[in-house]
Amino acid sequence: MRKQPDISWEEGFVWLKDRLEKHNISLELKSFWPELKAYLIAFAREAEALNLTAAKSRFDLLAGPVYEALFLAKQLPPNITCADLGTGAGFPGLIVKIARPDLKIYLVEGYAPRVHFMEKVIKNLGLKEAFPYLCHLGFKDCSLKVPFTIARGYGNPAKFAKHSREIFKATQGYYLWRKDVEKGSLEKLPLRPVYSLPVPERLVDLLVFYF
Numbered sequence: 612m613r614k615q616p617d618i619s620w621e622e623g624f625v626w627l628k629d630r631l632e633k634h635n636i637s638l639e640l641k642s643f644w645p646e647l648k649a650y651l652i653a654f655a656r657e658a659e660a661l662n663l664t665a666a667k668s669r670f671d672l673l674a675g676p677v678y679e680a681l682f683l684a685k686q687l688p689p690n691i692t693c694a695d696l697g698t699g700a701g702f703p704g705l706i707v708k709i710a711r712p713d714l715k716i717y718l719v720e721g722y723a724p725r726v727h728f729m730e731k732v733i734k735n736l737g738l739k740e741a742f743p744y745l746c747h748l749g750f751k752d753c754s755l756k757v758p759f760t761i762a763r764g765y766g767n768p769a770k771f772a773k774h775s776r777e778i779f780k781a782t783q784g785y786y787l788w789r790k791d792v793e794k795g796s797l798e799k800l801p802l803r804p805v806y807s808l809p810v811p812e813r814l815v816d817l818l819v820f821y822f
């Protein structure tokens with residue numbers, strides 16, 4: 612089968628801006644696009660070395676994790692401190708930070724090379740109040756406490772709720788639940804989300820927990 616040509620960064624910008632506008636996600640993409648693009652280029656370059664499956668194309672990256680992270684970024688209250696659990700190379704936390712500079716974010720990850728990658732990106736972009744944090748949660752002690760947690764792809768919503776509450780003593784958590792990947796039903800969760808928001812045009816719900 613012939614490989615589809617990918618879109619250019621310019622086309623990607625227009626596509627993403629249109630999608631955000633279409634769904635009333637009022638973020639000023641133009642103001643943080645240079646940092647976002649620089650981060651995604653670094654990610655695409657190193658994803659394989661970090662044992663992360665790179666998105667198949669630039670378009671997949673923008674239409675999937677980036678768009679979902681921006682949807683989440685729009686929902687978060689101003690000036691909060693939060694931790695992204697199992698952030699990998701920075702999804703969604705680093706994207707949220709780039710779009711929402713008012714937030715203080717800890718990027719918690721158990722695999723050291725991914726933490727080193729985020730340290731490098733943060734330094735190169737000159738981001739303030741973004742802190743990669745190496746810890747294998749549930750296996751190593753974690754002294755970090757935060758009022759808010761976020762995550763995507765952390766295994767399942769139950770693990771997210773348990774670690775948010777028990778390890779971080781968080782009072783609220785926002786979880787991007789990929790329903791096609793993480794099977795299960797919300798009825799069976801030990802703690803139900805207070806509400807969930809469908810991410811438009813994705814098989815993803817943003818679950819909002821009060822712990």
Ligand SMILES: C[S@@+](CC[C@H](N)C(=O)[O-])C[C@H]1O[C@@H](n2cnc3c(N)ncnc32)[C@H](O)[C@@H]1O
Pocket residue numbers: 676696697698699700701702703719720721722725746747748749762763764765766
């Ligand atoms: C499926 S990846 C998802 C990465 C990213 N959040 C995303 O949406 O693309 C899960 C990540 O969580 C990390 N992780 C899983 N369990 C963890 C734990 N208990 N403590 C710290 N990191 C964990 C893994 O190392 C991996 O980088």
